[in-house]
Amino acid sequence: xxxxxxxxxxxxxxxxxxxxxxxxxxxxxxxxxxxxxxxxxxxxxxxxxxxxxxxxxxxxxxxxxxxxxxxxxxxxxxxxxxxxxxxxxxxxxxxxxxxxxxxxxxxxxxxxxxxxxxxxxxxxxxxxxxxxxxxxxxxxxxxxxxxxxxxxxxxxxxxxxxxxxxxxxxxxxxxxxxxxxxxxxxxxxxxxxxxxxxxxxxxxxxxxxxxxxxxxxxxxxxxxxxxxxxxxxxxxxxxxxxxxxxxxxxxxxxxxxxxxxxx
Numbered sequence: 001x002x003x004x005x006x007x008x009x010x011x012x013x014x015x016x017x018x019x020x021x022x023x024x025x026x027x028x029x030x031x032x033x034x035x036x037x038x039x040x041x042x043x044x045x046x047x048x049x050x051x052x053x054x055x056x057x058x059x060x061x062x063x064x065x066x067x068x069x070x071x072x073x074x075x076x077x078x079x080x081x082x083x084x085x086x087x088x089x090x091x092x093x094x095x096x097x098x099x100x101x102x103x104x105x106x107x108x109x110x111x112x113x114x115x116x117x118x119x120x121x122x123x124x125x126x127x128x129x130x131x132x133x134x135x136x137x138x139x140x141x142x143x144x145x146x147x148x149x150x151x152x153x154x155x156x157x158x159x160x161x162x163x164x165x166x167x168x169x170x171x172x173x174x175x176x177x178x179x180x181x182x183x184x185x186x187x188x189x190x191x192x193x194x195x196x197x198x199x200x201x202x203x204x205x206x207x208x209x210x211x212x213x214x215x216x217x218x219x220x221x222x223x224x225x226x227x228x229x230x231x232x233x234x235x236x237x238x239x240x241x242x243x244x245x246x247x248x249x250x251x252x253x254x255x256x257x258x259x260x261x262x263x
Contacts, residue, residue, distance in 0.1 A: 069182035070182075070218060073222055080172070084226065084233060088232070091233065096126035114136055121136060127161070128247050131157060132251055135255075150248045151248070169230065175222035175226070182216070184212075186212025190209060
């Protein structure tokens with residue numbers, strides 16, 4: 001439930017920010033927006049001696065690419081970024097100082113035994129502390145059982161960290177596919193225009209191809225942005241996984257030493 005609300009919060013912040021920016025831009029330059037919407041990409045780049053703002057160029061290309069396909073591609077970007085930001089926040093909060101935690105557990109074992117060590121794990125945030133707690137719960141069943149529990153629960157924590165990655169991967173694949181589909185449809189429309197005109201005019205061909213390729217460019221840009229976030233998340237998961245494995249081995253060693261002292 002917490003993850004769901006975090007995801008909704010990220011979506012809400014991004015939507016409100018986009019709405020505010022659009023409202024401010026519309027209130028400040030409504031006539032200019034209508035003029036830009038009627039201009040072609042070449043007109044925007046060449047201009048009439050005045051430099052056209054980047055966001056106005058993006059608006060013009062968005063309209064030329066077709067509101068239908070471009071809107072879906074933008075939605076892929078928004079939802080993909082929301083999921084990526086939620087994962088980054090979750091993984092950042094999952095980071096634990098394993099050396100400090102192991103030192104506290106070792107001290108707790110000396111002072112108050114297993115129950116004291118459990119309390120330390122309960123009061124510590126992160127998957128490493130959760131794995132330690134599950135292992136300490138089964139200490140009375142033997143070190144072998146503790147080791148198996150730590151390994152099994154480590155797999156569970158890895159699955160939790162990889163949550164929603166499949167959706168991000170889906171958006172990475174869907175965005176360029178939608179772009180290519182828009183390009184194919186745009187080419188079909190360009191050939192229809194040529195057929196109706198009854199002449200292969202360079203202006204008709206170039207204009208139709210340009211508009212068709214805009215959707216492909218948008219899809220590829222969205223996919224590249226999400227791919228960067230996706231790889232960054234994977235690197236954080238790998239780092240946390242290595243920490244969990246090292247800390248789990250150290251916990252077992254600590255419990256072995258504690259068991260020998262008890263004997």
